Amino acid sequence: MSIPPNTLNLSWTQRRKLTGLLFVLPTVAFVTVFFIIPLLMTVYMSFHDWPLFGERAFTGLKNYSELGKDRQYLKSLDFTFRYTLLVTPPIFALGFILASLVRRNLRFIGIFRTIFFLPVVIGLGVSSLLWVWMLDDRIGIFNKILLDLNLVPKAQLFLGRPNTAMNVIILSVVWKTVGFTMILLLAGLQAIPDELYESAEVDGAGYFRKLFYITLPLMRRFIALALILSVIGSVLAFDQFYIMTRGGPRNSTISIVYWIFNNSFTYFKMGYGSAMSIVLLGILVALTGAQFYVLRERE
Amino acid sequence: MRSTAASAHRGLTQQQIRHWRRRALLALRYIILIVLALLFVFPIAWSFINSIKLPAEAMAVPPTYLPSQIALENYVELTTYGKIGVAQHVYNSAVVALITVAGSIVLSTLGGYGFARFNFPGKNFLFILVLSTLMIPFQSILIPLFVMIVQVDLHNTLFGLALVYITFQLPFGIFLMRNSFLAVPLEIEESALLDGCSSLSLLYRLMLRLVLPGVVTVAIYAFINSWNEFLAALIFMTDQDNFTLPVFLTTIRYGIWGEVDWGALQAGVIVSIIPSLGIFLLLQRYYMDGLMGGAVKN
Numbered sequence: 319m320s321i322p323p324n325t326l327n328l329s330w331t332q333r334r335k336l337t338g339l340l341f342v343l344p345t346v347a348f349v350t351v352f353f354i355i356p357l358l359m360t361v362y363m364s365f366h367d368w369p370l371f372g373e374r375a376f377t378g379l380k381n382y383s384e385l386g387k388d389r390q391y392l393k394s395l396d397f398t399f400r401y402t403l404l405v406t407p408p409i410f411a412l413g414f415i416l417a418s419l420v421r422r423n424l425r426f427i428g429i430f431r432t433i434f435f436l437p438v439v440i441g442l443g444v445s446s447l448l449w450v451w452m453l454d455d456r457i458g459i460f461n462k463i464l465l466d467l468n469l470v471p472k473a474q475l476f477l478g479r480p481n482t483a484m485n486v487i488i489l490s491v492v493w494k495t496v497g498f499t500m501i502l503l504l505a506g507l508q509a510i511p512d513e514l515y516e517s518a519e520v521d522g523a524g525y526f527r528k529l530f531y532i533t534l535p536l537m538r539r540f541i542a543l544a545l546i547l548s549v550i551g552s553v554l555a556f557d558q559f560y561i562m563t564r565g566g567p568r569n570s571t572i573s574i575v576y577w578i579f580n581n582s583f584t585y586f587k588m589g590y591g592s593a594m595s596i597v598l599l600g601i602l603v604a605l606t607g608a609q610f611y612v613l614r615e616r617e
Numbered sequence: 618m619r620s621t622a623a624s625a626h627r628g629l630t631q632q633q634i635r636h637w638r639r640r641a642l643l644a645l646r647y648i649i650l651i652v653l654a655l656l657f658v659f660p661i662a663w664s665f666i667n668s669i670k671l672p673a674e675a676m677a678v679p680p681t682y683l684p685s686q687i688a689l690e691n692y693v694e695l696t697t698y699g700k701i702g703v704a705q706h707v708y709n710s711a712v713v714a715l716i717t718v719a720g721s722i723v724l725s726t727l728g729g730y731g732f733a734r735f736n737f738p739g740k741n742f743l744f745i746l747v748l749s750t751l752m753i754p755f756q757s758i759l760i761p762l763f764v765m766i767v768q769v770d771l772h773n774t775l776f777g778l779a780l781v782y783i784t785f786q787l788p789f790g791i792f793l794m795r796n797s798f799l800a801v802p803l804e805i806e807e808s809a810l811l812d813g814c815s816s817l818s819l820l821y822r823l824m825l826r827l828v829l830p831g832v833v834t835v836a837i838y839a840f841i842n843s844w845n846e847f848l849a850a851l852i853f854m855t856d857q858d859n860f861t862l863p864v865f866l867t868t869i870r871y872g873i874w875g876e877v878d879w880g881a882l883q884a885g886v887i888v889s890i891i892p893s894l895g896i897f898l899l900l901q902r903y904y905m906d907g908l909m910g911g912a913v914k915n
Contacts, residue, residue: 575756
């Protein structure tokens with residue numbers, strides 16, 4: 319990586335500059351080839367009719383104008399937003415409860431932290447395979463328990479109806495991801511000095527006053543970060559729907575990424591898929607910006 | 618506060634009440650924690666229990682709670698499942714994961730060192746360029762990536778998939794390794810440089826040992842993320858022989874090879890969970906360092 323001293327007539331500073339550049343070159347090359355160029359290509363492709371093989375044709379904004387007429391696309395947008403709105407509150411509520419429960423360094427508390435975090439390191443694809451089996455109407459454990467406890471008259475097709483499908487998928491995703499939110503919120507909780515609570519108690523503040531006047535405001539940055547990561551993950555949801563419902567019943571659980579996937583890699587309408595990707599990217603940038611703005615405003 | 622009234626007619630001192638109240642609350646906390654922990658472990662434990670039932674029992678309707686007999690048949694069945702059996706798919710996933718780990722370590726270490734210790738024109742711009750890719754989800758650039766990979770005939774190859782995974786790991790890896798190098802005191806390097814040590818051998822002989830925790834963290838994330846990844850693997854691997862483990866397991870769930878074999882599927886789920894869970898449990902400290910360093914500090 320460093321240049322032999324005599325081959326080039328360079329000063330020590332110049333050599334350091336060149337060496338530094340050479341060190342970062344592989345990374346920059348990777349990022350350029352596999353990130354920057356594809357990003358620019360997505361924009362370029364979105365203005366074209368682009369099948370996998372065969373003629374490509376420039377079509378201007380046609381792909382974008384067709385999005386408005388694509389009923390499944392609009393349905394997918396609606397579904398993805400509803401899913402995001404429904405899955406975020408339970409993740410945060412449970413994440414906050416778990417973080418509060420494991421906050422103090424009590425005996426064995428590390429074991430509990432680890433257990434709540436375990437599902438995070440399992441792949442979402444594999445956890446979806448696990449849950450679709452547990453939710454099965456014939457062989458699944460949930461129906462078995464519900465039937466044995468006489469809570470339901472007959473086996474439920476959880477994934478067979480749009481409403482229950484949404485609910486059980488949310489349940490599985492909360493299990494899979496809540497540990498991550500817990501850890502971020504825990505870091506926030508632990509950054510708050512105990513003295514603040516002690517002096518608030520002296521002033522006679524109850525649990526909720528402390529929560530709203532000390533805990534939540536001081537955790538704002540951690541909440542913002544957890545919220546951004548969680549919302550982005552939900553907007554990009556794919557695995558759970560592909561594996562658990564295959565977009566059904568009656569195409570009711572096709573998320574945006576799923577519809578992009580279908581158009582690009584099943585129908586091979588890659589220009590159209592690119593236009594959808596650009597819109598998705600715009601949505602994510604807007605969401606991230608909005609969340610930063612809302613949660614940082616008062617600082 | 619609230620307990621003053623109660624203490625009066627029970628004849629206990631304020632202190633005793635507070636003492637017992639605290640113990641009761643602590644017990645309640647542990648009870649809640651234990652119940653929650655059991656609920657969290659249940660899916661994994663249930664999957665494992667079913668994977669060691671006899672295949673016929675694993676397919677029983679309604680399911681049995683506990684296996685009548687412990688058996689490894691589901692795992693044996695998995696070895697001949699589908700076209701080529703599970704071993705090939707474990708191998709595929711492992712090869713992709715190892716290339717990703719090796720590539721991520723080399724590139725992140727070189728790049729992190731370069732960004733931490735050298736000054737060169739355009740350094741800040743390049744650093745921001747690398748980090749800004751964190752904001753672009755890979756899902757939105759999969760189409761051109763696929764087109765490019767097909768163009769150079771790397772689709773359907775484990776190497777091609779690994780190249781894409783390495784790129785996904787780089788922003789995090791560079792950020793983490795740069796911070797690791799910045800934490801090493803400058804004097805250590807200066808004396809070695811004065812001794813005429815070249816930059817690369819300095820990095821390899823001296824610095825690498827000092828930033829080893831960072832390297833371990835990068836390796837763990839590269840492994841777990843590539844081992845678990847589903848969407849890109851689904852798109853780039855069109856030939857069944859090259860399916861990674863999660864994609865292969867999905868074909869079992871969809872009954873591509875005949876009736877859905879739930880016992881074999883759960884055996885497969887366990888096979889796929891063990892490596893990431895094992896690495897996480899063994900190297901938890903490094904994993905959490907990465908989470909905190911990568912996520913919280915910026």
